[in-house]
Amino acid sequence: MTAPMPMGDGPLIPMPELTVAAVRHAIARIAPSRIHAFDEHLAEAATNAQQSQSLAPLRAFIHVWAINVAIARYPTRAARFHDLEALIDAGNEDPTDALTEVQQILQAAKAEAGL
Numbered sequence: 001m002t003a004p005m006p007m008g009d010g011p012l013i014p015m016p017e018l019t020v021a022a023v024r025h026a027i028a029r030i031a032p033s034r035i036h037a038f039d040e041h042l043a044e045a046a047t048n049a050q051q052s053q054s055l056a057p058l059r060a061f062i063h064v065w066a067i068n069v070a071i072a073r074y075p076t077r078a079a080r081f082h083d084l085e086a087l088i089d090a091g092n093e094d095p096t097d098a099l100t101e102v103q104q105i106l107q108a109a110k111a112e113a114g115l
Contacts, residue, residue: 003043006034009074009075009076010031010074010076011073011074012019012030012072012073012075013026013030013073015066015069015070015073015112015113015114016061016066016069018062018066019112020042020062022063023038023062023066023069024038024065025070026069026073027065027068027069030069030072030073030089031068034068038076040066041061041065041080042061043056045057045058045060045061046058053068055066061094063113063115065114066113066115067109067110067115068093069113070109070110070112070113071105071106071107071109077105077108078099081105084098084101084102084105085102
């Protein structure tokens, strides 16, 4: 049995450690529909790390998913982020303000993740 998700604008879960297992567990709790994408990206990163004989692809992988968790653990922020993405993708108006706000959200998420 899983613990109930808190209500309001607080984080749904604490920010996990920057390990594959901890970030995967966080994704499973707050964005279970993204687990398949997580696993596919992990396999790709592992293959790239092996081929390049470098840990850089695995570091990049964990950074991307930690930022995803940092955004998704606040439902209001996640919704705003997705709204901004949709607005930018639609191309119906000047995206400057939306891009600025996306950058602010990403910077806050990076800081929360310790990146």
